[in-house]
Amino acid sequence: MRDLPIFRTVQPYLTAIASIVTVVLLVAVIYFTDSDLQWIAFLSGVLVAAIVAMAIRTSHAELIVARHTTQLLATEEKLAQEIKLHLWAEKAAAASKARLQFMGEKFPVMIAYVDAEQCCYYHNAMFRQWLGLNPDQIDGRPLREVLGNKFYAEIESFLTDVMAGKTVHTEHIQELTHGSIHRLSGQYFPDSDNEGKVAGFCLLYTPMMERKTSLPGDAERGTRELNRLTMHTESREKSLFDESFGEQASGWGVSAASVTQAIEEDEFRLYCQTITPIKTDKGLCVHHEILLRMAEEEDNLLPPGAFLPVVERHDMMTRLDRWVVSQMLQWLSVHQPAPGTTFFINLTRDTLSDADFADFVLSQLRKTGVSAGVLCFEIEEADAALRLADTSAFVQKIRQYGCQVALCGFGRERASFDLLRNIKVNFLKIDGGLVCNMLQDPINLAKVASINRVAHTIGIQTIAELAETDEVIARLRELGVDFAQGFGIGRPRALKEIE
Numbered sequence: 001m002r003d004l005p006i007f008r009t010v011q012p013y014l015t016a017i018a019s020i021v022t023v024v025l026l027v028a029v030i031y032f033t034d035s036d037l038q039w040i041a042f043l044s045g046v047l048v049a050a051i052v053a054m055a056i057r058t059s060h061a062e063l064i065v066a067r068h069t070t071q072l073l074a075t076e077e078k079l080a081q082e083i084k085l086h087l088w089a090e091k092a093a094a095a096s097k098a099r100l101q102f103m104g105e106k107f108p109v110m111i112a113y114v115d116a117e118q119c120c121y122y123h124n125a126m127f128r129q130w131l132g133l134n135p136d137q138i139d140g141r142p143l144r145e146v147l148g149n150k151f152y153a154e155i156e157s158f159l160t161d162v163m164a165g166k167t168v169h170t171e172h173i174q175e176l177t178h179g180s181i182h183r184l185s186g187q188y189f190p191d192s193d194n195e196g197k198v199a200g201f202c203l204l205y206t207p208m209m210e211r212k213t214s215l216p217g218d219a220e221r222g223t224r225e226l227n228r229l230t231m232h233t234e235s236r237e238k239s240l241f242d243e244s245f246g247e248q249a250s251g252w253g254v255s256a257a258s259v260t261q262a263i264e265e266d267e268f269r270l271y272c273q274t275i276t277p278i279k280t281d282k283g284l285c286v287h288h289e290i291l292l293r294m295a296e297e298e299d300n301l302l303p304p305g306a307f308l309p310v311v312e313r314h315d316m317m318t319r320l321d322r323w324v325v326s327q328m329l330q331w332l333s334v335h336q337p338a339p340g341t342t343f344f345i346n347l348t349r350d351t352l353s354d355a356d357f358a359d360f361v362l363s364q365l366r367k368t369g370v371s372a373g374v375l376c377f378e379i380e381e382a383d384a385a386l387r388l389a390d391t392s393a394f395v396q397k398i399r400q401y402g403c404q405v406a407l408c409g410f411g412r413e414r415a416s417f418d419l420l421r422n423i424k425v426n427f428l429k430i431d432g433g434l435v436c437n438m439l440q441d442p443i444n445l446a447k448v449a450s451i452n453r454v455a456h457t458i459g460i461q462t463i464a465e466l467a468e469t470d471e472v473i474a475r476l477r478e479l480g481v482d483f484a485q486g487f488g489i490g491r492p493r494a495l496k497e498i499e
Helices: 004-032 037-106 125-131 143-147 149-163 217-227 243-249 256-264 304-313 317-334 357-368 381-386 388-400 432-436 442-457 470-479
Strands: 110-115 120-123 168-175 181-192 198-211 268-277 287-295 343-347 375-380 404-410 427-430 461-464
Touching: 110 125, 143 149, 149 168, 149 181, 149 198, 256 287, 256 304, 256 317, 268 317, 287 317, 304 317, 317 343, 317 357, 317 375, 357 388, 375 381, 375 388, 381 388, 381 404, 388 404, 427 432, 427 442, 432 442, 432 470, 442 461, 442 470
Parallel strands: 287 343, 343 375, 375 404, 404 427, 427 461
Antiparallel strands: 110 120, 110 198, 168 181, 181 198, 268 287
């Protein structure tokens, strides 16, 4: 069997040699046999047979060559097609990767993929930023280790449902190690393999708010800078997730031109959140905080985090505040609220420095005929402290016109009570960062009680921000806090719904 390939290789040469030998013998016979016809005929027959055999072999070889050539051409064509498909696939993969990277790294949600063993195998930039971890501290690590025992214990029951193939939607309140308090909208999506077995799940966290605690020195001043982006949020106790989130969120097709157009064409929408009395011994009225949304195409509404960074960056905060006051007073001129009801309007730091703003409010009040007492202008404590002279002048003037004033986020700064010597206010809104965790943190509870006690001593009503649960509201009632505001009281709704 080993000699067969060698034989096939030399076979054509043997045929040619045999033909040559036959010709030589034929010539020799003719020469030495004096033209013996029998030998001539025999050798001629052999020669013809050899030539025929060689011709057949040659034809067979040509047929094989032609067949192989055809196969080679087909293979080359197929290879060229495969190369084209491969290049197209690489291009498509690159485009998909770019889109996925944009969705994963730029979209302002926290995304992670967790396998069946609850180990993290994908995470985007915002997820890492939120946790304050490097990729090496997340890749392949157990979810419990990544999120921390406290937060994991809160979501552990949800994970059982997700691994059973259910999609879970929930909300969390999370305090991170660096002092930030977050409200998160959580979504958990199971991921099934080809056999229908759950192989893992994708988790998405959408940041809904952040509240910074007091920080010393420069860090505290940096926090104040962030706080001025927080007007008209879903509740005043909410601030933007952080400056980087605001920058990313503002990439949702919002520009200075679109904001200007929205102001000029009344494309903003007024929302409100209820501020409910919780003391049972007084007949306090229900109030409302005015919030803001920006309309876009197809009747969608953008949240504050999507447009406020652009407004602030292009120095249009004062213009937007004037629009809110004008629209609110027009609404009040048509709709008669219940007696004693007050509408809280947030003011930014830039507006506090606008010497003409108080007179603008007065002109709008006279134009619409609305009573000044129905408006309460809400000022961030950090803004008031940073521009104390401007704030004091504005508060004095606006109160002379009959409007009320509230100081919100109170208790976050170390010198909060010092502000009350220079600024006369009607309401103190206790910082939501204190209220949120006061049942777990005795220090926060003591601060809330102290703020409430001092405020009542000097004749100021108190409002607890970020009142999220029945337990917190019940404890606030025991402390004697006048009002509460937060998702435990009511979610934001369109202003027209309170008509």
